[in-house]
Amino acid sequence: MDLYEHQARELFAEHGIVVPRAEVTDSAARARGIARGLGGRVVVKAQVRTGGRGKAGGVRLAPDPAAAERTARRILGMEINGHPVRAVMLAEPVDIDAEFYVSYVLDRASGTFLAIASAEGGTEIEEVAAARPEAVARIPVDPAEGVTAAKAAQIADAAGLPPEAVDVLVRLWAVLTREDALLVEVNPLVRTTTGQLAALDGKVTLDDNARFRRERWGAQEATHDDPLEAEAAAKGLNYVKLDGEVGVIGNGAGLVMATLDVVAGCGARPADFLDIGGGASARIMADGLHVILSDPAVRSVLVNVFGGITACDAVADGIVQALDRVHLTKPLVVRLDGNNAARGRALLDARAHPLVHQATTMDGAAQQAAALALAANPS
Template sequence: MDLFEHQARELFERYGVLVPRAEVADSAPEARAAAERLGGRVVVKAQVRTGGRGKAGGVRLAADPAAAYLTARQILGMDIKGHTVHRVMVAEPVEVEREFYLGYALDRAAGRFLAIASAEGGMEIEEVAVRRPEAVARIPVDPDEGVTEAKAAEIAAAGGLPAEAAPTVRRLWRALTEQDALLVEVNPLVRTRDGAIVALDGKVTLDDNARFRRPRAYAADTAEADDPREAEAAARGLNYVTLDGHVGVIGNGAGVSATRTTPTAPPATSSTTA
């Protein structure tokens, strides 16, 4: 299960990771009220389970509560990679000195986690990883050993993160392991002008095999689903993923699956392969 950004932010905060003050709004008036409480100048961020929100126009700075109202009106209802925006997060802006990338991901083939860190965080991190893979450090983490103080310092140094980021490296590891997560990602992790290490964004994927340990989280997730079809499937104990195109895949385990192709024009015949 992928968490929304506001859920990841709340999770990080529980583990002592610094995050900007923020509130969630379901409407433009709520966004304006949130901006007033947060000091006026805010960042309005679309809450959808997909990347590329900034490039799609789903993350915008608002100079005052009135601008937050107008910005929220523009963002709510947007389609971002097939996901409709139903909520926005209104966050306090941060004076950024430098951006970094930090994450943990499950390496299934090796049976361990990888810590992934880079001194070049931000929206272009995917391009950096392709063009200059040496700029992105990948450090294996033994799940039995975990991330000790020494390991956290090693991860920070390998990725070009400042030494003061090491405590955040450890806290995110705790969040990953204690919450049965498969992925924890912060992009960007920033150093502010006053020297604080702050998570400006967050992505967390929980292991569905551990959902019996977190029934409340999954119940709330069903209620907040982007796609009503996904919510209906979850209520029936099924996994449903919305995809682009005209090919559907039904999988029932043991390597058995069926595909259904639906052409854009009415077909003379249809076929199903298994």
């Protein structure tokens, strides 16, 4: 379950992470009064569970309460990446000295969490990773040890974050573990001109089975604005729709995130995040392929699997059986590596589907999937 930004900020504040004052409303008229209470000048932000709000016009600065009302009226009712805007958050603006990126995400493949951090916040982390991969630090976190002050200092040092970020990293880990989250992200974490660190934006994804989620926000908040995300959630898939043309399936959050970065580095855009975790049965593969192929923006699909406990031949068998259940209409590039990879590739060769291609490396698979997608959609 993805939280709205204002809900994520609420959790941050409860764990001692500084957030600017803000209030949420679904009324443009009410926005005027909120702006007045926040000092007049406010940032009006669409509350939707998707990225790209700023580029779509869903984040605007209003210089006074009257402008806040007009801006809220303009944003309410918008659609951003297919997500209708039903509420806006008005936040007190801050004077920014520097912007950073910090997050923790569950890496199912390795059985650990991954800390991802960068001294270049405020933009899509995928863009930073594609242009300057050395600017993004990825540090494994043992869930049994967690993020102590020493571990946080290691993360901050690797990413080039200021020393005061250590406290924020420790507190963000508390958000992840105490609230049953699978992902916590702050982008940007800013240093204000007064030297204070504050979370200007945040993402939190909670485990759908978490007692906290059910008790705090209830079943209504578990709904998904995007129909594909709703369908995927109903099938038990860990799926997030993105704005690209290459569908991505992988096993393990860290591997999937790395795959998104490599696809972006090949000049294409990933269309989704889909982590099948440790299982790749025929049903899971069929459900995943059906959801991805239902996205009209998808021009090719990349399956990137590293066999561990779940061997590659089992994954390949799931793909073969899925091909009998799903009408494949777009090219599918498969990269298998690890446990029983050769046997898995042989199973796919024997199936000999004209739209199924194989690659032996992640870079090669991403390049092939990107080329196929761009050839199908040259604009």
